Amino acid sequence: MKTNKKLIPGNFRCNFVKLSDIILITFLLLTQAFVFSQNASDNKCLECHKRTVKKHILHGPVADDCTSCHKPTGKKHPLEDVEGFAFLEEGANLCFTCHDQEKNAIINNKYVHKPVSRGECTECHEVHSSNDSKLIFTKSPDLCYFCHDKIENAIEKSTVVHLPATEVDGCIGCHSPHSSPQKKLLVSKPKELCLSCHDKTLTKGDRQITNIGKLLEESKVVHPALKKSCNACHDPHASNNKYLLTIAYPLGNYAKGTEENYELCFGCHDTDLLLLKRTKYATEFRNGDLNLHYVHVNKEKGRTCNNCHSVHGSSRDHLIPETVKFGNWDMPLVYKSFEDGGSCKGCHEERRYTR
Numbered sequence: 001m002k003t004n005k006k007l008i009p010g011n012f013r014c015n016f017v018k019l020s021d022i023i024l025i026t027f028l029l030l031t032q033a034f035v036f037s038q039n040a041s042d043n044k045c046l047e048c049h050k051r052t053v054k055k056h057i058l059h060g061p062v063a064d065d066c067t068s069c070h071k072p073t074g075k076k077h078p079l080e081d082v083e084g085f086a087f088l089e090e091g092a093n094l095c096f097t098c099h100d101q102e103k104n105a106i107i108n109n110k111y112v113h114k115p116v117s118r119g120e121c122t123e124c125h126e127v128h129s130s131n132d133s134k135l136i137f138t139k140s141p142d143l144c145y146f147c148h149d150k151i152e153n154a155i156e157k158s159t160v161v162h163l164p165a166t167e168v169d170g171c172i173g174c175h176s177p178h179s180s181p182q183k184k185l186l187v188s189k190p191k192e193l194c195l196s197c198h199d200k201t202l203t204k205g206d207r208q209i210t211n212i213g214k215l216l217e218e219s220k221v222v223h224p225a226l227k228k229s230c231n232a233c234h235d236p237h238a239s240n241n242k243y244l245l246t247i248a249y250p251l252g253n254y255a256k257g258t259e260e261n262y263e264l265c266f267g268c269h270d271t272d273l274l275l276l277k278r279t280k281y282a283t284e285f286r287n288g289d290l291n292l293h294y295v296h297v298n299k300e301k302g303r304t305c306n307n308c309h310s311v312h313g314s315s316r317d318h319l320i321p322e323t324v325k326f327g328n329w330d331m332p333l334v335y336k337s338f339e340d341g342g343s344c345k346g347c348h349e350e351r352r353y354t355r
């Protein structure tokens with residue numbers, strides 16, 4: 001298989017680095033024109049089909065032989081309404097006549113991207129010439145937006161946008177364009193994918209974003225909600241809620257203690273934890289049968305979950321944090337866990353609960 005790398009300007013550059021740019025560019029233009037005219041005279045097809053080689057990176061076989069893909073039908077060409085050529089193979093099979101080595105990586109995975117399984121390689125790839133070395137029409141995210149306008153709309157209209165989803169090649173940083181052993185074409189296991197960037201402190205404007213990897217490593221208790229993935233609570237692309245949360249969740253110290261306000265949690269936890277004043281089963285946070293979740297949370301100006309739980313992980317039992325933020329003050333929360341209950345000192349003097 002021959003490559004056409006000699007036609008790519010970048011490859012000339014290595015040999016002539018010492019020439020001034022202007023001379024170089026003139027030289028390149030002349031050489032390219034020369035090479036094309038050489039081809040054009042060898043290749044009768046280009047007399048009429050110059051458009052196929054218009055862009056500066058040619059697809060390997062295009063430079064040499066149009067009939068490596070277009071098989072003459074024997075009919076006169078060109079002739080209106082008469083097909084002068086047929087394809088050597090149809091759809092993706094045409095591509096795999098040469099790209100046999102890549103075939104496995106492209107289609108032999110558990111999850112295959114629809115346009116790939118349909119053999120629609122040319123929805124994303126230009127077959128003749130391209131401005132992109134991977135012969136794609138344009139880079140992601142724009143390439144993906146040809147078909148995924150829902151995601152484009154979400155990213156355009158949302159108040160909070162995840163930076164990697166908007167960057168050039170961002171989509172393919174998380175998704176394979178062809179296929180993957182992971183659901184949703186992810187390039188790695190979902191939690192590992194998030195932690196591949198969130199294993200360091202990041203910044204957004206002048207805000208520091210917690211190093212979640214380190215936090216989880218140092219936690220004694222990790223919330224089982226994020227055992228496999230982070231998607232239960234975060235949208236990986238964009239959201240109208242702070243922190244890319246899939247559902248709004250009150251983060252200050254106080255909020256109305258309703259079921260709706262804590263929907264993010266009640267997707268997995270039972271609402272009885274909040275709604276029943278007296279219970280023997282709905283929660284372990286109780287004094288006898290008095291539900292202390294109810295006491296603290298279920299009122300007009302209820303305490304938010306955030307006061308007593310760190311959602312990702314904590315050095316303490318039951319995801320209890322070491323400090324609680326009140327404005328700029330980090331209030332220490334002294335929590336002790338006992339066999340039959342626990343106690344806290346912070347908002348109040350030490351108070352104990354016994355089940």
Ligand code: HEC
Binds near residue numbers: 049077
């Ligand atoms: C004299 C001009 C001319 C030459 C030379 C020529 N073509 Fe064409 N070709 C045309 C025209 C005109 C059409 C019809 C364009 C259209 O329908 O848009 C066409 C259509 C095609 C098509 C699509 C329809 C079909 O017939 O299958 C293919 C593929 C094609 N040409 C390949 C080639 C190849 C390969 C060569 C060289 C072996 C070649 N052409 C040489 C003028 C030419």
Ligand code: HEC
Binds near residue numbers: 046049065069128
């Ligand atoms: C790697 C395989 C391959 C090679 C080599 C190739 N083509 Fe094509 N060609 C295709 C495919 C596939 C299509 C259909 C494109 C589509 O569906 O978007 C096509 C479509 C065309 C068409 C019709 C549509 C159009 O884009 O105008 C013409 C004309 C054409 N080719 C001419 C040529 C000429 C001339 C050459 C050589 C300079 C050539 N092709 C080399 C694969 C190839």
Ligand code: HEC
Binds near residue numbers: 001005094095125
């Ligand atoms: C006749 C052989 C042949 C056919 C058929 C063919 N290709 Fe290629 N393709 C090549 C060659 C040769 C190269 C250049 C490889 C290189 O530079 O290492 C190439 C390069 C590519 C590249 C850039 C690869 C890279 O590694 O950067 C892509 C993408 C590509 N082809 C896609 C396709 C698609 C899609 C089809 C089917 C529509 C197709 N090819 C059909 C021979 C072919």
Ligand code: HEC
Binds near residue numbers: 095106113115124143
């Ligand atoms: C949804 C768009 C899309 C479709 C459909 C698609 N590709 Fe690609 N392809 C890409 C992108 C994007 C890249 C560049 C990946 C990168 O830069 O890592 C690529 C890269 C390639 C490469 C270069 C080697 C590699 O894996 O990086 C080949 C070869 C290739 N594609 C062949 C195909 C073939 C054959 C088909 C059809 C079976 C196909 N592609 C369908 C988007 C697509």
Ligand code: HEC
Binds near residue numbers: 115124143146171183
């Ligand atoms: C030619 C149209 C097309 C393009 C371009 C395209 N996709 Fe898709 N994609 C689809 C279709 C069709 C589906 C299946 C949707 C469905 O079943 O609801 C899909 C599904 C997906 C899925 C979900 C897969 C699953 O298992 O549920 C992901 C992720 C995805 N695409 C990512 C991308 C990315 C990233 C790009 C850009 C590199 C891209 N797509 C470009 C057509 C396209």
Ligand code: HEC
Binds near residue numbers: 145174186190231
């Ligand atoms: C930070 C990593 C990341 C980036 C960047 C990213 N995605 Fe995703 N995407 C995901 C994850 C994780 C999922 C799975 C969500 C789930 O299962 O709920 C997903 C799901 C999808 C789906 C399937 C949606 C569905 O409802 O099934 C599509 C389509 C998709 N992404 C396209 C894109 C496009 C297009 C881009 C670029 C604009 C992009 N993604 C950028 C991580 C990412």
Ligand code: HEC
Binds near residue numbers: 235
């Ligand atoms: C390629 C690197 C990368 C990957 C992978 C990645 N992130 Fe991010 N994430 C960032 C960067 C950079 C920021 C800060 C800049 C921004 O979003 O504007 C960020 C910010 C965030 C934020 C805070 C957003 C805010 O506005 O408060 C959350 C939440 C987040 N990411 C969750 C995730 C989840 C969940 C995943 C896995 C699906 C993930 N990230 C994967 C790079 C990444």
Ligand code: HEC
Binds near residue numbers: 195223
């Ligand atoms: C049970 C829901 C939930 C799960 C699952 C979850 N998060 Fe969060 N995440 C939140 C909430 C709520 C916030 C808002 C700030 C806070 O309470 O720490 C947040 C905030 C963040 C932030 C921003 C932190 C900052 O300092 O601005 C990042 C980054 C983040 N999460 C990443 C992740 C990653 C990575 C995962 C998976 C390993 C994950 N989250 C899983 C609920 C969750």
Ligand code: HEC
Binds near residue numbers: 264265
């Ligand atoms: C994706 C499902 C899921 C979501 C969403 C979720 N959790 Fe959990 N959570 C679990 C599972 C599973 C457990 C372990 C079983 C149990 O204790 O119910 C757990 C346990 C807990 C525990 C007890 C931890 C311990 O070690 O005793 C707390 C506290 C908790 N979750 C708080 C929250 C809060 C606050 C929210 C909302 C921000 C939330 N959870 C959202 C799945 C979830």
Ligand code: HEC
Binds near residue numbers: 265285293296342
């Ligand atoms: C005033 C502090 C406080 C607040 C506010 C609070 N919790 Fe808890 N929660 C606890 C304590 C303490 C435990 C551990 C009880 C034990 O096992 O001894 C706990 C346990 C849990 C558990 C484990 C199962 C159970 O009920 O024993 C879940 C789930 C939970 N809380 C969810 C939430 C949610 C959701 C919110 C907000 C709606 C919330 N908590 C608000 C203190 C609090």
Ligand code: HEC
Binds near residue numbers: 303335342345346353
């Ligand atoms: C954000 C402040 C705040 C935090 C944090 C807090 N509490 Fe309270 N707690 C209160 C207030 C205020 C009351 C008084 C009842 C009321 O006004 O709702 C109270 C009441 C109590 C009561 C008495 C309930 C009754 O009516 O008999 C107990 C027991 C208690 N808290 C235990 C705890 C435990 C254990 C923790 C730690 C896991 C804790 N509290 C964390 C604010 C807090």
